[in-house]
Amino acid sequence: MNSAASILNNPFLNKGTAFTTAERQALGLVGTLPSHVQTLDEQATQAYAQYQSKANNLEKRLFLMTIFNENRTLFFKLMADHVVEFMPIVYDPTVADAIEEYSHLFTDPQNAAFISVDDPDSIEATLQNAADGRDIRLVVVTDAEGILGMGDWGVNGVDIAVGKLMVYTAAAGIDPAQVLPVSIDAGTNNQKLLDDPLYLGNHHRRMAGDDYLAIIDKFVTAERKLFPESLLHWEDFGRGNAQVILDKYQDQFLTFNDDIQGTGMVVLAGILGALNISHEAITDQKFVTFGAGTAGMGIANQILDELMRAGLSETEARSHFYAVDRQGLLFTDTPDLTAAQRPFTRDRSEFANADELTSLAAVVQTIHPTVLIGTSTQPGTFTEAIVKDMAAHTPRPIIFPLSNPTKLAEATAADLIKWTDGQALIATGIPAGDVDYQGTTYHIGQGNNALMYPGLGFGLIAATAKVLNGETLSAACHALGGLVDASEPGAAVLPPVGQLTTFSQKLAEIVAQSVLDQGLNKEPISDAKQAIAEMKWTPVYPENN
Structure with a gap:
């Protein structure tokens, strides 16, 4: 049985003050929490009021990340209730400020895997340790050489992978226990980071060329071995490597580069x-x-x-x-x-x-x-x-x-x-x-790529796609472009982020159907909509922990 401390410190299991009296008895939590049992809605109301008291967007993000680190269900309940308001806080543009300050504000590794090019023999163990026995279906990996419009931010860029995965869950409904953010620390050419004694990454210039690509290959080999059912999503790699990496692997297994x-x-x-x-x-x-x-x-x-x-x-x-x-x-x-x-x-x-x-x-x-x-x-x-x-x-x-x-x-x-x-x-x-x-x-x-990648990725995973090809990409583009009312004066060319969860669901279904129509599914699936519905995670507490 898990100890009280291990349950309360596990963000995938923790319900905080929402553990029922019976659960507290069964799990050895009696006396470790205040007496009143809250509902998830009450917790969300309380947390949102605290969020609103924060002075600026970076403080708001840090507060939300604290909840994320403690209780994934509560975090995504809040995201579901306030998706338009929270998107620019947990991701772009506020994530840029968080990345710049990452090493100085570090409090929690957020279940990420930190791979160092200086220790290639530990790549498989790193992924295994970070997954901790979870059934990983989605990996977002970055080496942070080309972060947003900011350039090279080394290990600080792991926040981009964490944020991307938040959007996948909030928009499309992938189970947050089935995702893994990965940082490949290849060094950095950002002199400001190299000169900073508090910088948490490797204090050397970036590894490049064949040595670097060999590390990528070693990572891919380990990732495929440990998580063969996963979608591997590449994020914010440098312009000299991104296309090369995608070209090498895109026909071999299910992989996707969001920047490209x-x-x-x-x-x-x-x-x-x-x-x-x-x-x-x-x-x-x-x-x-x-x-x-x-x-x-x-x-x-x-x-x-x-x-x-x-x-x-x-x-x-x-x-x-x-x-x-x-x-x-x-x-x-x-x-x-x-x-x-x-x-x-x-x-x-x-x-x-x-x-x-x-x-x-x-x-x-x-x-x-x-x-x-x-x-x-x-x-x-x-x-x-x-x-x-x-x-x-x-x-x-x-x-x-x-x-x-x-x-x-x-x-x-x-x-x-x-x-x-x-x-x-x-x-x-x-x-x-x-x-x-x-x-x-x-x-x-x-x-905003968030209009596309959550529904695309979820549809691919639910359909157990072998690869992502041009046919499926085109189907998704036409679906998204067709979601706006072109006859309305002043109509937008893309649907609003406020409808993100609704059209991510539609996109996922269209993508899954494209996979099935082409016979690219690994598992026998007869109904795309059913496959999406069965895999969709919602932020509610289970009856029994």
């Missing part, structure tokens, strides 16, 4: 939603991606796949893309191209003014794009002049300033509406309020 595929899927869904409003064809669009890192190229690949599904050849489809990075338009002879960038370069011979295409303004002026996507982390770069130039050449410009947190956004929704006289179709990377302009209220969709 998840971001691409949400953006494609937003574009499909925008085209439902403008009644234009995706094959008639010209795409400029500003910021040719992991996210920007992931978006381009997802749209490319959709163009080919719409009937274009690969060569025709690629001709619709213009990738812009710090040095301007990317050409075939641009130095130091990444593996993800090379397929989207242009030939200088295509342009009479090729040597002048060194800025976003010059590219927009020359190309006349219909779709402008920002993942640059360069604030304010979608200027009034650039936006007006774009709007002069297309009736309903699709403009997605996706960089986050807020201080890194390429433009605000309000400015984009004003500069295009209400014609722009917009999704932002951070939550944006409605914009009132000349008598119309414009609802702004958030290009």
Whole structure:
């Protein structure tokens, strides 16, 4: 039998003051808690009042993390009751502040696995210890080289994996006892961390190249051995490694890179939603991606796949893309191209003014794009002049300033509406309020990966998918893009985060059905909806502990 202390200190078992009198007798908890037995609703009311008393968002997040560390059911009950309010607190953008301060604010490992590249022989033991006998169905792993728009944050970045898994549970209903956050501590090139004596990660420069990829391979081997039924989700890896890793493993087992595929899927869904409003064809669009890192190229690949599904050849489809990075338009002879960038370069011979295409303004002026996507982390770069130039050449410009947190956004929704006289179709990377302009209220969709990955992942796991392929990705994008009412004046291009749990359920069912239709399920499943319903976890206390 578990001791009183072990039960009260186990967040998966602990009910706190909600343990009944009978449970307290049976579990040896008599006298270890105040006498009054609370309901989960009473605990949630009490905790929410405490949450509201906190002075700022970081303090609110720290308070919620304390509850998370003590009682998973209560935490997710609170999330379910306040999902719109809590999402930016437990995840982006407040998680950015938590990551910067992680080593200084550390109180609990949060059931994460901390893998060190300096101790490769302990990788399997690390995963086994962190799982502690739990049936792991979902692993989110990060090496934190490319955190949000913040860059390299070493072991501090484990908070991104923890936060991602919270959203999976809150939005889609995966059992929090079946998930595992993993940090791969490869060192850091962030000098501020290396100089900080309180930094909790390896105090050396990042491991790179073949040695690094060998560690990744060792991790994958151990993860597959221990958790063969799991979905392996890669998060915030650096631009030089993310695509390489995904390409190596995506056909071998069920795996997913949220920065490449998840971001691409949400953006494609937003574009499909925008085209439902403008009644234009995706094959008639010209795409400029500003910021040719992991996210920007992931978006381009997802749209490319959709163009080919719409009937274009690969060569025709690629001709619709213009990738812009710090040095301007990317050409075939641009130095130091990444593996993800090379397929989207242009030939200088295509342009009479090729040597002048060194800025976003010059590219927009020359190309006349219909779709402008920002993942640059360069604030304010979608200027009034650039936006007006774009709007002069297309009736309903699709403009997605996706960089986050807020201080890194390429433009605000309000400015984009004003500069295009209400014609722009917009999704932002951070939550944006409605914009009132000349008598119309414009609802702004958030290009938040949380709209996609929880439902996608849950559907894949419930359907026991062998792999994730383009067919299933496309099905999910069309489902999400079709959830908005395109006939409403000022309609958003994506559904609101407030309906996250509802449409995550629909997405999961569509994804599971796609897996079954293709015969990609490991286990015999006849009904996708039933498989989703049977696996869904809800935050209620079980009758008996």
